[in-house]
Amino acid sequence: MSSINRNNSLSDNLIEWYHRSKRDLPWRKTDDPYKIWISEIMLQQTRVDTVIPYYHRFLDAFPTVYDLAEADQQQVLKLWEGLGYYSRGRNLHYAAKEIAQNFDGIIPSDYKKIISLKGIGPYSAAAILSIAYQKPYAVVDGNVIRVITRYCGIEDDIRSIRVKTLVQQHVDSLIPDNHPGDFNQAIMELGATVCKPQNPDCGSCPFSTECIAFNTAKTDVIPYKSKAKKIPHHQIAVGLIVDSENNLLIALRPEESMLGGLWEFPGGKKEKHETLQETVFRELKEELGVETEVFLKFKELKHAYSHFKITLHAYWCRVISGKPQPKLSQQIKWVSLDHIDHFPFPKANKTLVDDLLDLKDKNLQQFLIK
Ligand code: SF4
Structure with missing residues (x-):
């Protein structure tokens, strides 16, 4: 394994490559810390192409930190809908209020202060x-982990803390005092566009000699x-409960829960020895205190979260007691x-909503049949 001591020419080459090759992205056209903050939070675990329209919509709605601080949480989450990892949106909103109240509306430039804000970690x-x-x-x-482990020939498991610490030490030793932002963006850009997981384009890489x-x-x-543990796959059954006026019942997830602040069709996880319809009946009784008649399935769809997968089964229902x-909720x-x-x-519930919108002009009572 090679070690990198502060190597100015390496950083210079990288930054020079970046200025030549960088993609034209909206958050690279601003030096407004608020807009940079929004982009960095959106880009976590999310692809650049996915983020671009969300970034524009979000900033159109909330052009300043005060606009975000004063917004209604439901409006923030609606603009986050489909982007995933919703705690990021909730935390942005919370942190904006804190910045407006305690930091005169200015994103802190001090490490201790900025990391004290909700949703802001070391990265x-x-x-x-x-x-x-x-x-x-x-x-x-x-x-960055991919670029540095390749550059330094680090063959150990990148899941280990040791490798992450080594990589951090290496980039700490490389980052220049002038243009540190360009350096960080350059090394991430190199990983995203040249040093790709498969078939890296080493011929156009500024690091290829070493x-x-x-x-x-x-x-x-x-x-x-190393291989990740197999993630569980749950069968989730939910009820599309229709009342006599063609309304559907939706429930708001508690703030502190996963997907908190978002709406869903009530239901839950299938237990062993239970049919999906029995799951719907039991869940609606536990969740809403009602007995329901469960009819035909409207839709079945799959969705993957970071730690588990689901198949979501949605059944038409009617309340018969309570x-x-x-x-x-x-x-x-x-x-x-x-x-x-x-x-x-x-996401999965939104897909159901989109399919339900196709039934806008229909009488939903027609689905309440065995
Ligand atoms: S693109 Fe190739 S040369 Fe450049 S850092 Fe990655 S593996 Fe090394």
Whole structure:
């Protein structure tokens, strides 16, 4: 393994390459710390192409930190709908209020202060401080890990803390005092566009002369990542409960839960020895305190979260006994298909909503048959 001491020419080459090759992205046209903060949070675990329209819509709605601080959480989540990892949106909103109240509306330029904000960890703090305030904090993300482990010939498992620490030490030793933001963006850009997981384009890489993986023909084995544990796959059954006026019942997930602040069709995880219809019946009784008649399936779809996968089964239902109460959710609402799209839903439920919108002109009572 090679070690990198502060190597100015390497950083210079990288930054020079970046200025020649960087993609034209909207957040690279601003030095407004607020806009840089929004982009960095959106870009976490999300592809650039996906983020671009969200970034524009979000900033159109909330051009300043005060606009975001004063917004309604439901509006923030609606604009985040489909982007995933919704705690990022909730935390942005929360942090904006804090910045408006405690920091005169200015994104802090001090590491301790910025990292005290909700949703800002070491990666985001380093990215914002370096890009917006030119402070030499080096970022480490998946792209940086790939570039550095290849460059240095680090063959150990990149899941280990040891490798992550080594990579951090290497980039800390490389980052220049001038243009640290360009350096961070350059190394991430190199990982995203040249030093790709498969078939890296070493011929156009500014590191190729010294890169150990390239020069020892090991780019296909570095970085090494041990196999992830198999993630569970749950069967989820939900009820599309229709009332006599064609409204559907939706429930608001509690703030502190996963997907908190988003709406969903009530239901839950299938237990062993239970049919999906029995799951719907049991879940609606536990969640809303009602007995329901469960009819035909409307839709079945799959969705993957970071730690588990689901198959979502949606059944038409009618309440036959009791009045629905929000026992496990924060709030419930009866909504018509004309208004349902005003509420923020997580991805799988949003797909159901989109399919339900095709039935806008139909009488939903026709689905309440065995
Ligand atoms: S030379 Fe190839 S493997 Fe090495 S850093 Fe560049 S693109 Fe990655």
